[in-house]
Amino acid sequence: KQEVTQIPAALSVPEGENLVLNCSFTDSAIYNLQWFRQDPGKGLTSLLLIQSSQREQTSGRLNASLDKSSGRSTLYIAASQPGDSATYLCAVRLLRGSTLGRLYFGRGTQLTVWP
Amino acid sequence: DGGITQSPKYLFRKEGQNVTLSCEQNLNHDAMYWYRQDPGQGLRLIYYSQIVNDFQKGDIAEGYSVSREKKESFPLTVTSAQKNPTAFYLCASSIGGLAGNTGELFFGEGSRLTVL
Secondary structure (H helix, E strand, O other): OOOEEEEOOEEEEEOOOOEEEEEEEOOOOEEEEEEEEEOOOOOEEEEEEEEOOOOEEEEOOEEEEEEOOOOEEEEEEOOOOHHHOEEEEEEEEEEEOOEEEEEEEOOOEEEEEEO | OOOEEEEOOEEEEOOOOOEEEEEEEOOOOOEEEEEEEEOOOEEEEEEEEEEOOEEEEOOOOOOEEEOOOEOOEOOEEEOOOOOOOOEEEEEEEEOOOOOOOOOOOEEOOOEEEEEO
């Protein structure tokens, strides 16, 4: 069974800092890895998706990397802002033969960026 | 706008009652999922469906039931057999199959169920 771990569980930083959120997984036979953002009481919003053949993806101030062999992904947030405050979750989707497998989620990193 | 619509957003239920949460998508996705989220527990998979008229149990299916009669709709019924139903419920969907598929998952805004 795939285990997904996110470190740290919570992070509180002043505005302007560059941040690194970590995600590790135990089964390297993944199809993709997806990073989400969740605001309190809301659904999950997709931030970045990295296919298993890719090493990184970028969107604005966000950059996600993937090292399949070591079972790790990092989400880098540049020049953090108070509006970045949210919970960030990573999820890995497995490949099962000729079909897509299910996703496994980490428990998330709760980020607070203060002015 | 394409997306996933969950209703109701908030629902209160008395013990012993069944309730049904609605999930509708207009993304033309084959696969749909129901997750439960509790504080400190992360997302747990309840049921998923990869095609119309077919669905599979996830990790915590006991006390829940689903149907998939239409591609766009995947309602979840929380039955009286579910011992601790108070939670935040999230519906998601993705394209099915592998050909040209990124496998990206999209979520609705969630439904919060409270048992009184």
